[in-house]
Amino acid sequence: MRRLFPHPYLTLTLTGMWFLLVNEWKLGSLVMALILGTILPLVTSAWWPDRPRIRRPLALAAYAALVLWDVILANFQVARIVLFLPRDRIRSAWIPVPLALTQPEAISLLAGTITMTPGTLTADLSADGRVLLVHALHAPDPDAVRDEIKSRYEARLQRIFA
Numbered sequence: 155m156r157r158l159f160p161h162p163y164l165t166l167t168l169t170g171m172w173f174l175l176v177n178e179w180k181l182g183s184l185v186m187a188l189i190l191g192t193i194l195p196l197v198t199s200a201w202w203p204d205r206p207r208i209r210r211p212l213a214l215a216a217y218a219a220l221v222l223w224d225v226i227l228a229n230f231q232v233a234r235i236v237l238f239l240p241r242d243r244i245r246s247a248w249i250p251v252p253l254a255l256t257q258p259e260a261i262s263l264l265a266g267t268i269t270m271t272p273g274t275l276t277a278d279l280s281a282d283g284r285v286l287l288v289h290a291l292h293a294p295d296p297d298a299v300r301d302e303i304k305s306r307y308e309a310r311l312q313r314i315f316a
Contacts, residue, residue, distance in 0.1 A: 158192065160199040163208070165191040206259035206315060213314045220310070221267050228272040235273070235292045247293040248277075251286045251300050255308060258283075260315040267307050274299075 159165050172187035173179065208214055235244060255261050261283065265276040268288055278287040293299045 161195040232272040
C-alpha cells in the first residue's frame with residue numbers, strides 16, 4: 155500500500171483540493187481527484203523520499219484554523235493601517251527571525267504562514283537555514299513581531315513536527 159500511496163496525506167489533500175476547485179460532487183470529479191491524488195505523489199516522490207513526520211495531525215488542523223483566523227484579523231489591521239495611519243507614521247521593518255525548526259517542511263510552512271498573513275512577508279532564508287528574513291508593513295516594535303512569530307507559529311510547528 156505504501157508503494158501506491160507514498161505520501162497518503164498529500165493524496166488526501168490533493169483529492170480534497172480538486173473537489174474545492176471543480177466545485178462539483180460528481181462521480182467524474184471523484185475519479186479525476188483520485189487519479190490526480192494518486193499519480194502526483196507517485197511522480198514527485200523521488201524528490202522527497204523522507205516524508206515529514208507529523209506527530210499530531212489534530213494540532214496541524216488547529217494550526218490551520220489559527221492561521222485562517224489570523225489572516226482574517228490581519229486583513230482588518232492592514233486596512234486600518236493603509237486607510238487611516240498617516241504615511242509618515244507607518245514603521246516598516248526588516249526583521250530577522252532565528253529558527254529553532256530544523257525540518258524543511260516545517261520551515262516552509264512557517265514561511266508560507268508569514269507570507270499568507272497580510273502585512274508580513276517572508277523574503278529570504280539564510281544559507282544555513284537558521285534565520286528567516288521577514289518584512290513587516292508596520293512594526294513599531296520589531297522585537298515584538300519576531301517574538302510573536304516564534305511563540306504563535308514556530309512553537310506550534312515544533313510540537314506538530316517534533
